[in-house]
Amino acid sequence: MTVSLPLVFVxxxxxxxxxxxxxxxxxxxxxxxxxxxxxxxTFLAPAIETGTRTGVGVVNGDNK
Numbered sequence: 001m002t003v004s005l006p007l008v009f010v011x012x013x014x015x016x017x018x019x020x021x022x023x024x025x026x027x028x029x030x031x032x033x034x035x036x037x038x039x040x041x042t043f044l045a046p047a048i049e050t051g052t053r054t055g056v057g058v059v060n061g062d063n064k
């Protein structure tokens with residue numbers, strides 16, 4: 001069974017749970033999100049994309 005969820009939705013749920021149950025401040029979650037956007041425009045972006053795709057492949061069992 002394959003479930004397709006947008007990554008933004010999954011990250012939003014994780015952020016909500018961290019704010020609600022772990023006591024993370026909202027401004028910390030915002031700073032982390034902004035840092036992620038900034039990081040995606042640096043020279044590290046290809047490595048992040050490759051690592052993310054590999055991780056998803058491992059979770060889905062698609063790695064060859």
